Amino acid sequence: MVSGYHQYFKAFADVSKAIHSGMETEEILGRIVTSISDTMAAKGCIYWVVNRDAGCIAHKVSSGFDFRSLSAVDLPTLQTLFPADADHLVFIADVRYDDRLPDLERLGKRRVVSVIGMPVQIDPPYGGILAVYFGAKRDLSRAEVEFLTALGEQGAIALHKALRYDERLLDTFRQTVEGLTMALEAKHPETHGHSLNVGRLAEATALKMGMTEKAARSLYQAGLLHDIGKIGTGREILGRLGRLSSREMDLVRMHPVVGANILRPLVFLSHLVPMVRHHHERMDGSGYPDGLAGTAIPVGARILAVCDAFETMIAGRAGIRPISLEDAAVQLNIGAGTRFDPQAASALVAAVRENPSVLDTPMGSDADLKRFEMLFRDHREMDRNAPWCTVSF
Structure with a gap:
């Protein structure tokens, strides 16, 4: 027994040292499942990380024989076997005769007999499930129960630290995004505030469309950076929007590609790349840079497209006069279905009507906003062939 305790203590100490030395979580979990398999002479061991809000298995680390039936x-099967609210280890004496486990093995459930598992509390919405399995019927001694529980909790500590680190990383990410935006707008003061306004509009529109807060926050970040590709465009060109030659227009139309290329190598920004690259695509396929149409355009890019155009309409640009909310409503409706995603356009209008402070730009009286929403809703009966207003770039 002393020798057994020595083994348990050594494994526990090794994992603790790995956690506090800053080792990667993947390797720590790998050490945990390997230590359990080796020390308990088990057939194998698995540590799952589950996202209960998303209803999915986020990660899995295993050691030993791959018992595919487990x-x-x-996730529903896992949660049936090892309920999150269980306050003790779950023993399955003989999986060969337990219908809760599907028969996914080529030779059937013949190589494993006993399975012992436990739910692990991590940091909502994340939780863990640890399971160890044996080739013969097996009961655990008190020392083994303590050992398994302790290593399961050590895994939770490692994951908790990793999640807290991610929060700090996201804060750094936010500061980086905002810094890049300020750098762009300092270079081109004629667009000052545009990216921030587009980000706010995009976030509000995404929430109105029923997207999660996390997805909406990504839209905000993409809005901040949607024009980052213009950082290489000369002020003399951006100061003459609406009066450019075809060659100059070709240069401006490269900014979504340039922006995507800037963001792609930055791993913590790479999820924004499709939105930035495609925010000038049109529903009818006449946009750029790739001529995507309809649902082939990422939904985030469709939201950015309508928010970008709306902000430009009401704020104006050098050489481009702003238009009224009433005219903007008409133009949004004309473009719905051809230039813009109709659902995104409707959500934008509703978001602005409900929360006009989403923009720094003065939005007018409540009566103006009500008329804005009414005109957008009713204008579908009007002439769809009216000329489109000045586009945004």
């Missing part, structure tokens, strides 16, 4: 099950 390792390949879905």
Whole structure:
């Protein structure tokens, strides 16, 4: 027994040292499942990380024999086997005769007999599930129960630290995004405030469309950076929007590609790349840079497209006069279905009507905003062939 305790203590100490030395979480979990398999002479061990809000298995680390009847099950089956509210280890004496485990093995459930598992509390919405399995019937001694529980909790500590680190990383990410935006707008003061306004509009529109807060926040960040590709465009060109030659227009139309190329190598910004690259695509396929149409355009890019155009309409640009809310409503409706995603346009109008402070730009009286929403809703009966207003770039 002393020798057994020595093994347990050594494994526990090794994992603790790995956690506090800053080792990657993947490697720590790998050490945990390997230590459990080796020390308990088990057939294998698995540590799942689950996202309960998203209803999915976020990650899985295993060691030993791949018992597919357990390792390949879905989250509902896992939660049936090892409920999140269980306050003790779950023993399955003989999986060969337990219908809760599907028969996913080529030779059937013949190589594993006993399975012992436990739910692990991490940091909502994340939780863990740890399971160890044996090739013969097995009961655990008190020392083994303590050992398994302790290593399961050590995994939770490692994951908790990793999640807290991610929060700090996201804060750094936010500061980086805002810094890049300020750098762009300092170079081109004629567009000052545009990216921030587009980001706010995009976030509000995404929430109105029923997207999650996380997805909406990504839209905000993409809005901040949607024009980052213009950082290489000369002020003399951006100061003459609406009066450019075809060659100059070709240069301006490269900014979504340039912006995507700037962001792509930055891993913590790479999820924004499709939105930035495609925010000038049109629903009818006449946009740029790739001529995508309809649902082939990422939904985030469709939201950015309508928010970008609306902000430009009401704020104006050098050489481009702003238009009224009433005219903007008409123009949004004309473009819905051809230039803009109709659902995104409707959500934008509703978001602005409900929360006009989403923009720094003065939005007019409540009566103006009501008329804005009414005109957008009713204008579908008007002439769809009216000329489109000055576009945004």
